[in-house]
Amino acid sequence: FIGPAAGISYPLFVASFLPGANWILALLIGAVLSLPLLFNYYFLSLKLPRSSSDYIFVSRTLGGMMGVILAMSLIVSFAMGFPVLAELEVIMVLSPAMQLLGYSLHDPNLIFIGNELTDNVNYLTLATTLIIAVAFLISSNSKWFFKAFRYLTFLQIVGTIVMVLGMVALKSAFTPYYQPSPPKFSFTESLLLSSVFVLSMYAFVNAPAFFAGEARKPRKSFALGYFASYAVATAFSLALILALEYSIGVGGFISVSTEGWKLPISTSSLLSFGSLPFLDNLPLVILVIASGLTWYLLYAMINVGASSRFLFSLAFDRVLPSFLGEVKRGIPVNALIFSLSLSLFFELIEVYLGYSVSFAVDGLWFLTWNYLLVSLASAITVRKDLKLGVSGILSSFSLALTAFIAVFYGLKYANVVFSGDVYFDLSTIAIPPLAGVTTYLIAKHVRKVQGIDLDSTFKEIPPE
Template identity: 25%
Template sequence: MICKMGEERFFARETSGLIREMGLVDIVSFILAPIVSSGIIYFAVQSAGQNPAANVPLSFLLMGLMLIPVAVTIGLLIQAAPRSGGLYVPVSRVLNPTIGFFSGWMIFVALSLIGGLISVIGAQALGSAFVVSGVWTGLGSWISGNAFLVGVLFLLITAAFELGGFGTLKWFQRVIVGAPFIILIITWIILAFTSPSEGVAVFNNAFGSGAVESLRQAAGEAGFELTPWTWAGTAGILVAVIFSYGGMPTTTFFGGEMRRGKKISLGFGLGFTLVMVVYTLTAFLTQTTFSGIVGPHAFLSMNAPEALKGVIGSVTDASLPFYIGLLLSKKMAVFFAFLLAIWAVNGIVPIRGAASRVLFSLSFDRALPSQLSEVTDRGVPKWSTGITVGLAILGAYLFSHQYFAVIGTVTSMTRVLLFFFGIAAMVMPFVRQDLFERVPASLPVYLPLASWTTALYGFQLINTITAMGLTTQIIWIIFAIVGLVIYVYQQKRNAEEGIDISDAYKEIPPA
């Protein structure tokens, strides 16, 4: 064990300075928000346009079932050692500090960019809510056309709440998760009691007689033909589904702010189960009620926007607020769609906040300049928060300007840490028995869970990397090299200051 003097010499400070205020309700809300934010609003509906032979609800259900053992594994390890930095901690302590840094750096970049991406999705959802309802259509069109600026506004507002301290942030998050969730349940009920024929009728009523047939014809001319679903088609949308579920581990990075106890693993299990139900029901009900409409709509919005505009009068993505707006009165449509659009906004807090905690942890371990681990008087990472907001703004710009390669880039970036986490979890009982003793599970139960985690995240890493185009590959490499150059420079500084990191990673960071 490293002596106290050694800890003070190596770590940026003797304690993290973070405040443990995160309880069971907050863990569940922080898990629910980032996973369903862009997914529930956008990908659970818009994914239907990627492949006409895809069964979108089935793809979300299957991936959710495969991820349940992963959620259990993550919950057990975080309960054993709740620290800021989440999954980075076991990777760097069990495998190697450099592997820990590289995978931590990649997920820091990815989460920062994703924070900007979902801020734009929130803006687009809000704009479409006003457009489809016929209320404040001018404002709705302006928001949709200026999604980048509105997204930046969302980023700044959420950052302000975060800098107010976790005591303020958690209540803000509870409200913007709880209110939309109630509306979501009501939305499911409305969709469940609306038949496909009624779905066609309300679409034609909103956009003119024969609008559905015109939509399908335009999509067919652009290359999208409605066909029965196939397993190959369902597998063809896996990248979007994997991305949608990718927010689950982000809550682990708030480990330094979680109250210790069994409620940590309980929160992970409950939160993820809710996520799977939300995704599957939303995709199923939307695409059942508007059968044969969602797919062509989503396809045209991505591939032939002018053709879509000729049918519905605007270029509006297929989203949950859009379709629920067709079924309600104008005033109710605005109210419902506005609250549903908040789903995207509430994902900004845990995702971009997680990125700042990763940067904080890397700095705390002196893998990056120690100034990045400074916290405010309210226990919030100071410089790390500012840097992640800057990167999130870049992500918002890229996504709002149709640089969709950023989605493939960030998805594969997150899987680097997750894959190495799986490996670290597998070998921990044998190479770091002192850490495994903290895990509240026996080896026969734990090892199959850890092995499945490695296999699934390994598959996701390979799947997302092989789907990358040249542009995505270049973006990926640029961010990787930038991080490694900074890391090498910091190691040079550590050596010059006489800091030996060879034994430091034998201990988890101080709380």
């Protein structure tokens, strides 16, 4: 799953501080950088059609410790990233949504609530808690999960189309703010922006692997899940960017994003620009807002589903206690509850106490401790499986290049790309693997006391 509107909303926020960046070039470079990873996961899913297939593959190829590092890194990354997604849902969707409704309905109270959602930490924490609760509630039943995912994705597509058409057909709404692209072009800024597109938009390119064992007609499902979603999301993202450049212009977008406009509506979100043409048409404003509510919620639902399945797989491999492997209504329910508890713990730290991490670092967690490990494991199988091996080699190179660009050039714009204390932000990348190593060593010791050789577990492929 790749959400185009949500995926480009954060990069466009970053772009407002990179006046020399070419948005279209950055998007296309990001798409190219993500292609090797896309093929790598496609070939992996065909080879090993199991839920949590990347964990199973790495643990059976690089050994149990590396597999546990990957799984625990992802579990911790999902838990630490959940508050980031919930906070983005508030800042990029809920807050401007209340302001938009308040302006359309001429109700200052709604505008006030929209402001308080981002200005008052208690309101912000309450809102993020509700978002987390909704995501976990929907994910607590497999039928609810897949139906909700299908309908919410459709709603997001409809809303995205409406935004594009509105910005193009009703360009006059942007006339007071229109400015053409700045004359200066910077390839460095474009390259940095491309890495942000990878980290925030293409970060869930591997989502089908989390649920691979639950797919019917796997070859067709994987082709659609990987390539069709990638192509459609890239096309929609390109359409949104072209619509913005046509309606308000790059210069106008940067000016409004950094200096504001006369409207009592946040300019930090794509939702505000997508709704501007319809401010006098309440039904269309509501439609665009409703589609916006799906932006980060869908990513959050992927987080829930993936983390619970990784916990289940670790329990099955005797790394974690067996009660985490209990399944009800097609869902590992105890794993789900544990994941919820972990997410709420990190919400307290990140949202309420303010020790937040940036969306870019959230993407770096996945890139480093999930994608790179899978790519390296794939690369060493090149003699046995040429397609998987070659895609792994190319993916390793593109991932390393993306990480280098994001960190090296990102440090020059640290206040924009990263959040708060940049060194604290980057240091959190070390937390997931530390959790993985600690979990593996404790599990190995406990199983040894019980007379069980933990490493022997990783020599066989588990049943689905």
